[in-house]
Amino acid sequence: MNETGSADEFVDWFIAQFAQFWRSQGAARSEGRIVGFMLVCGKDRVSADEIAKGAGVSRGSTSVYLRSLTEVGFVQRVPGDTKARMYTMDEDVWGSFLRNERDYLKKQRALAETALDRLPHLDAKSRNRLVNMRDYMTWLDGYHDVLTEQWERVKAERDPAGEAE
Structure with missing residues (x-):
């Protein structure tokens, strides 16, 4: 399988x-296969069974990873015509990820602040790690609106075929 074969081979x-790529960032390869499948499945919504088959992941693992992907906003569970659990992925899943990241930043910052308050006798290196954690989350959150606005502008400037001008 490579990028030059048939459409199915390419998928x-x-x-x-x-x-x-997903695994290289510390996440599970099976979870990455699910996200990869959802990106190119060609359907607005798919059942958990279709995802398991298309991603080549066991049904049990699919259920676990769909739950975690739903929690972070990569996929959403949607109503279906049958009893099967149906899932969809936002067309702008990356922009959605960016929008949902703000809550993560605030929670991480609060966690660092709590640790700094509750652990006043930490050694200097540990304190510095927590201070950097808190300040990084604060700094990144400060750019959040700018990043979101810039991303919306990039999308608006694309031609209808989805190519940047």
């Missing part, structure tokens, strides 16, 4: 490549 290759 398999894409899912595998995406999963490798």
Whole structure:
């Protein structure tokens, strides 16, 4: 399988490549296969069974990873015509991720602040790690609106085919 084969071979290759990138960031390869599949599945919504089959992941793992992907906003559970659990991915999943990241930043900052308050006798290196954690989350949150506005501008400036002008 590679990027030059048939469309089906390419989809398999894409899912595998995406999963490798996902794994390189410390997440589970199976979770990456699910996200990769959802990016290119060609349907507005798919059942958990379709996701498991298309991603090449066990049904049990699919259930676990869909739950965690739903919690972080990468996928959403949606109503279906059958009893099967149906899932969808926002067309702008990356922008959605950016929008949802703000809550993460605030929680991480609060965690660092709590640790600094509750652990006043930490050694200097540990305190500095926590101070950097708190300040990094504060700093990044300060750019959040700018990043979101810039991303919306990039999308608006694309031509209808989705290519940057």
